[in-house]
Amino acid sequence: MVMQKRLDYGFNGYQVPSVPRASRSPRGRGTVRKKPESNQIQAFDILASVAGNLLQKNQSSILDNASSAKDPRTFSGINIKENKQENQLGSLKEEQFEPGTCSEVVSGSVPSLQEKHENQRVTSDSSLHGNHLEGQGQNELERDDERVKLQNTNEKIIRIKNRSDGSIEQGQKASKDCSAENHAEKPSPEGHCRRNLDSLPNGFGSRKLVNRDDDENFVQCTQLNSKNKISSDPPPDTLKVKDASPFVKDENNSGDNSVLENSERMYPFKKRKFYYQTSSSTSDSWSHCQGTVDSSYTRVNGTNHGAGATMHVKLSIKSFKVPELFIDIPETATIGSLKRTVMEAVTAILGDELHVGILLQGKKVRDDSKTLIQTGISQDDKHHRLGFMLEPRHNRISSSYNEEPCFLTTNSRQKLSRQSTSLMLQQGTYNVSRERSTVKIENCAEGDHNAVSSLGDTSANNNNMSKCRALVTVPAINMDALAVVPYRRKSGNSDFGQRRIRRPFSVLEVEALVQAVEKLGTGRWRDVKQRAFDNAKHRTYVDLKDKWKTLVHTARISPQQRRGEPVPQELLDRVLAAHAYWSQQQCKHQLKSM
DNA sequence: ATTAGGG
DNA sequence: CCCTAAT
Numbered sequence: 001m002v003m004q005k006r007l008d009y010g011f012n013g014y015q016v017p018s019v020p021r022a023s024r025s026p027r028g029r030g031t032v033r034k035k036p037e038s039n040q041i042q043a044f045d046i047l048a049s050v051a052g053n054l055l056q057k058n059q060s061s062i063l064d065n066a067s068s069a070k071d072p073r074t075f076s077g078i079n080i081k082e083n084k085q086e087n088q089l090g091s092l093k094e095e096q097f098e099p100g101t102c103s104e105v106v107s108g109s110v111p112s113l114q115e116k117h118e119n120q121r122v123t124s125d126s127s128l129h130g131n132h133l134e135g136q137g138q139n140e141l142e143r144d145d146e147r148v149k150l151q152n153t154n155e156k157i158i159r160i161k162n163r164s165d166g167s168i169e170q171g172q173k174a175s176k177d178c179s180a181e182n183h184a185e186k187p188s189p190e191g192h193c194r195r196n197l198d199s200l201p202n203g204f205g206s207r208k209l210v211n212r213d214d215d216e217n218f219v220q221c222t223q224l225n226s227k228n229k230i231s232s233d234p235p236p237d238t239l240k241v242k243d244a245s246p247f248v249k250d251e252n253n254s255g256d257n258s259v260l261e262n263s264e265r266m267y268p269f270k271k272r273k274f275y276y277q278t279s280s281s282t283s284d285s286w287s288h289c290q291g292t293v294d295s296s297y298t299r300v301n302g303t304n305h306g307a308g309a310t311m312h313v314k315l316s317i318k319s320f321k322v323p324e325l326f327i328d329i330p331e332t333a334t335i336g337s338l339k340r341t342v343m344e345a346v347t348a349i350l351g352d353e354l355h356v357g358i359l360l361q362g363k364k365v366r367d368d369s370k371t372l373i374q375t376g377i378s379q380d381d382k383h384h385r386l387g388f389m390l391e392p393r394h395n396r397i398s399s400s401y402n403e404e405p406c407f408l409t410t411n412s413r414q415k416l417s418r419q420s421t422s423l424m425l426q427q428g429t430y431n432v433s434r435e436r437s438t439v440k441i442e443n444c445a446e447g448d449h450n451a452v453s454s455l456g457d458t459s460a461n462n463n464n465m466s467k468c469r470a471l472v473t474v475p476a477i478n479m480d481a482l483a484v485v486p487y488r489r490k491s492g493n494s495d496f497g498q499r500r501i502r503r504p505f506s507v508l509e510v511e512a513l514v515q516a517v518e519k520l521g522t523g524r525w526r527d528v529k530q531r532a533f534d535n536a537k538h539r540t541y542v543d544l545k546d547k548w549k550t551l552v553h554t555a556r557i558s559p560q561q562r563r564g565e566p567v568p569q570e571l572l573d574r575v576l577a578a579h580a581y582w583s584q585q586q587c588k589h590q591l592k593s594m
Numbered sequence: 595a596t597t598a599g600g601g
Numbered sequence: 602c603c604c605t606a607a608t
Contacts, residue, residue, distance in 0.1 A: 499602065526596060541596075546602065549599090 313372055503538060505547055510567050513544055514551070514574050521582040522548060551575045 329338055358365040365375055505513070516532035525541035533539040554562055555572035 502602070523597075525598095543602075545597080545599095 500538070504564055507565060507567060507571070509533075509536070509539075510547070510551065510571055513547060514571055514578065517548060517582070518574065518578045521585065522579065523582070523586065548575075548579075552579050555579075 327338070327342060360375060512532040513528065516528040520527050520531065525545040528544050529539065529541040533544060551567070551572070552575055554567060555575045559566075559569075
């Protein structure tokens with residue numbers, strides 16, 4: 001592999017927008033599994049949880065641990081208002097997150113994250129030492145809220161693959177079911193691949209989303225018999241339509257493919273507002289952001305609490321600073337790749353491996369049972385600096401001496417043990433430390449870059465992986481506890497039952513799915529997959545089936561209840577129509593066979 | 595390997 | 602998205 005010059009980018013923190021809205025509570029399900037998705041929301045969930053706990057506890061004891069409240073990274077605006085009506089978790093709501101209403105500085109320090117890209121493919125390994133047993137954690141975050149429990153996972157794997165060129169690939173495969181034979185070739189002004197799809201006889205062009213799972217996630221369409229094809233096409237398949245569905249429409253609609261590039265990638269951020277700045281993510285911008293963010297305030301106000309009366313403090317977190325971020329990426333990487341990489345890094349660090357720490361006047365407040373009042377957080381407490389910090393979730397059990405945010409200095413084993421926040425990624429190494437200086441955990445075995453760079457698609461180098469694992473092994477003490485919980489880690493195996501990262505369907509994908517289902521029906525997901533998502537490796541037929549299910553549901557609920565990237569009503573209408581049609585067909589068939 | 599549903 | 606039973 002050609003050695004490439006790499007560019008190093010250092011983001012001194014990533015500002016995370018305020019909580020957009022109350023996040024959904026996870027479906028309480030069995031095992032404690034991590035939920036990589038909605039990482040950002042999760043982070044806030046944690047905060048919400050903390051807020052709730054802060055409001056509930058009634059005992060006290062503080063363990064001081066001088067923390068650098070002056071750390072440049074430690075900032076976030078938080079509003080604390082008194083509220084007699086709101087309760088606990090419920091008090092942390094989106095509506096309350098408004099800029100300009102703070103008056104006291106709140107700091108939130110976060111660990112630094114380091115990502116490394118080696119020849120476009122790097123594996124970052126890290127294991128989390130979260131508690132798996134709900135009863136075992138004295139962690140303030142692991143108390144009553146199940147959501148918190150879900151955060152406690154030992155590991156997390158995120159795959160990041162980058163192509164060196166990030167070029168768009170032109171899909172050319174024709175699905176067997178697709179009738180691409182006679183087609184009126186319509187000139188397509190825009191020249192986009194999707195244009196001519198609709199001119200096919202049945203009205204359903206063989207549109208296909210070509211999504212290279214491993215690169216930019218470009219979702220593209222490929223149509224047959226289009227003269228606009230960019231790349232040379234093989235002779236178009238001339239197959240007959242097996243299932244002529246009544247869904248024939250002409251689509252002159254078509255978005256610009258360019259929209260595809262980041263719609264998915266940056267989606268989480270696109271939907272959120274930055275209170276301080278919304279400009280590009282350039283270094284300068286970040287610096288600016290940094291300074292601004294640092295001046296966030298927290299206010300504690302309200303009337304005095306009478307004896308016996310329970311007062312409520314309202315917390316409003318304007319923004320939360322994310323750990324320092326370092327990106328090491330080849331010059332040849334595309335912007336999209338960079339964006340995605342950063343996104344991945346942020347997402348990863350905001351995942352389950354973080355927990356919230358509470359700082360008061362620079363000291364860490366560890367006792368969850370202490371009340372706000374006892375702790376000194378009250379309305380008339382304008383000089384107290386309440387701080388929230390995101391820090392790596394490490395094994396609390398085995399680290400009786402930890403808690404000191406700045407300690408990771410070298411790469412000794414012990415450090416590694418404590419460094420429980422690093423993530424195991426297929427490509428890209430994320431090392432999260434609380435140290436500002438970049439403390440790197442050598443890539444697995446003595447900087448075995450091969451291991452790192454070959455984890456992409458092949459499962460080779462398992463040996464190296466083993467080494468990796470060995471280095472970041474969960475402390476024995478923790479293993480015992482974990483034994484009670486279904487723990488699927490298989491040594492030497494890089495893909496041990498990790499929940500896949502969430503990847504919301506883009507509108508274009510939805511469109512492709514709808515179109516395929518219109519034609520094939522709802523019981524042939526394998527075909528649907530082949531037809532419309534053959535190149536989208538990350539979309540399995542089960543995914544498509546599930547997506548259809550949710551689409552039907554989405555189409556039935558009111559627009560206000562819908563979440564995520566809005567799906568055009570037109571598409572939803574088609575979903576309902578197709579669903580109704582095929583449901584009917586299904587019934588007919590069943591009756592027939594009886 | 596797929597399909598169909600519940601979680 | 603995951604997990605499973607049933608094909």
